[in-house]
Amino acid sequence: SQQGEEDPQALSIQEGENATMNCSYKTSINNLQWYRQNSGRGLVHLILIRSNEREKHSGRLRVTLDTSKKSSSLLITASRAADTASYFCATMGGAQKLVFGQGTRLTINP
Amino acid sequence: KAGVTQTPRYLIKTRGQQVTLSCSPISGHRSVSWYQQTPGQGLQFLFEYFSETQRNKGNFPGRFSGRQFSNSRSEMNVSTLELGDSALYLCASSGRQGGADTQYFGPGTRLTVL
Numbered sequence: 001s002q003q004g005e006e007d008p009q010a011l012s013i014q015e016g017e018n019a020t021m022n023c024s025y026k027t028s029i030n031n032l033q034w035y036r037q038n039s040g041r042g043l044v045h046l047i048l049i050r051s052n053e054r055e056k057h058s059g060r061l062r063v064t065l066d067t068s069k070k071s072s073s074l075l076i077t078a079s080r081a082a083d084t085a086s087y088f089c090a091t092m093g094g095a096q097k098l099v100f101g102q103g104t105r106l107t108i109n110p
Numbered sequence: 111k112a113g114v115t116q117t118p119r120y121l122i123k124t125r126g127q128q129v130t131l132s133c134s135p136i137s138g139h140r141s142v143s144w145y146q147q148t149p150g151q152g153l154q155f156l157f158e159y160f161s162e163t164q165r166n167k168g169n170f171p172g173r174f175s176g177r178q179f180s181n182s183r184s185e186m187n188v189s190t191l192e193l194g195d196s197a198l199y200l201c202a203s204s205g206r207q208g209g210a211d212t213q214y215f216g217p218g219t220r221l222t223v224l
Contacts (some may be wrong), residue, residue, distance in 0.1 A: 032215075033212065035215070040198060040218075040220075041218065042200060042215045042216055042217040043202075044215070045212055045214060047211070048212050091162060096143065096211070096213075097157070097166075097168075098143070098145070098153075098155065098157050098202075100145075102152050103142045103152070
């Protein structure tokens with residue numbers, strides 16, 4: 001079963017704009033990870049944020065985590081056509097096991 | 111370092127057959143996890159192996175099994191295939207011995223059951 005929900009399910013923006021995706025989860029976590037998937041291929045790890053962290057940056061990516069609200073957001077700034085993909089959040093509790101959301105399908109229009 | 115590799119990349123089987131998928135983790139990684147991805151159920155955890163022992167298991171029937179070898183390579187087996195087993199099967203490896211850590215995914219094996 002899925003841990004939580006991602007919002008929106010699909011997002012279409014113009015190149016150069018920022019994209020924000022949200023993720024909610026249900027149980028306590030050790031960390032939360034964001035992944036990208038292009039056209040049904042393998043998952044590419046983007047960023048990991050631990051439960052005691054509130055914000056993390058990596059290049060054009062910014063992730064926030066609010067454990068009191070059991071939610072996270074992924075911001076991609078200055079989007080590019082190559083950012084078109086599906087984005088998944090995944091939570092990890094005590095076990096080495098990821099529980100994924102349903103994903104957000106992001107389309108960047110040139 | 112080379113990434114996670116999975117073989118074969120594509121498979122077509124018929125109902126009732128069995129299939130074995132293989133995964134080679136990143137060199138030095140000892141934890142290997144398997145996930146199933148379908149349009150209806152999304153990404154779901156199958157099982158995780160560490161040092162040749164199954165450490166975690168998802169909610170899948172006993173037709174799904176796996177094992178890990180001493181070189182950390184892993185295989186998963188699905189017996190008596192059903193149409194609903196058609197999916198992308200993803201393998202991931204992780205480097206830390208304990209605790210939660212980043213999982214690095216392979217390209218997946220796309221299984222089609224006819």
